[in-house]
């Protein structure tokens with residue numbers, strides 16, 4: 001199959017490397033703003049020239065919403081299969097893109113959009129065919145895991161470790177989507193939609209990142225034998241309502257999550273009959289993420305045309321799951337307190353949605369306020 005590659009950044013280059021020497025899947029056109037002397041295929045900055053060339057699959061790894069959305073729609077309408085690693089695009093235009101692919105009789109796959117090189121979405125697809133998945137959760141952002149792990153190991157300051165993450169190429173120059181949890185939120189939206197057959201939006205997921213975590217918070221957790229990780233979670237109750245959150249979470253040092261170091265990912269699904277299944281590995285990087293893109297292309301070559309699910313049931317994101325929270329703030333706090341922890345407190349169990357409303361209000365008064373759920 002001939003592939004048009006839109007974007008030649010880390011993932012695009014990683015995917016390209018993996019196709020070199022293959023006969024079944026060949027990159028024959030690359031959309032690039034600048035010339036690429038190293039490439040022998042068609043290289044153009046004109047999407048229409050790329051689309052008009054003899055291609056079967058359009059691989060979109062440019063990121064961002066626009067023009068990725070316009071290019072993907074045009075490719076689907078032109079009868080091309082589309083493989084994308086773009087979680088933002090897939091969250092924002094989820095049903096619309098799936099419907100468009102179906103109407104045009106072509107495949108739309110996005111395995112690389114959540115979990116990088118981990119075959120996470122494909123496993124959700126597999127399990128959802130024969131079992132009832134009621135919870136998906138885990139570490140889905142490598143940048144923040146690298147930062148929390150380094151802060152725990154070295155006692156580093158947040159600012160220091162963010163600069164280090166940027167220097168190593170984990171965090172973007174603008175790290176907002178990683179540290180505020182938006183990247184993990186997009187990944188959990190896609191995961192929940194496929195696992196539960198629903199149509200959650202980003203706004204349905206209560207989200208609090210690690211931007212205000214301090215070295216003193218981490219030191220207090222360590223003293224108590226606790227390890228902090230950014231956890232994205234979606235859980236469906238028996239009445240169908242969903243609690244979906246992205247939040248720093250404290251685990252005992254012996255927990256599996258605490259053993260995920262550097263920029264690693266670990267995700268877990270919980271289903272009625274098979275119980276718990278966990279997946280860990282590289283959640284980012286050119287070759288791991290490029291491998292998921294390649295796997296999608298190979299599945300299309302083998303005849304895969306369906307999306308991961310054909311269910312888009314509206315679901316209420318009530319956020320009723322009860323959790324205990326560590327909260328550290330200088331602003332006045334009115335909540336039942338169970339104990340103190342470092343310079344913060346631990347609340348009695350409260351609904352997750354309430355905790356997130358509370359921390360948003362606190363942060364408006366005290367922009368250093370931090371919160372973490374306790375497991």
Ligand code: HSE
Nearest residue numbers: 140141142143283284
């Ligand atoms: N910024 C993302 C991360 C890249 O750190 O996990 C992979 O989606």
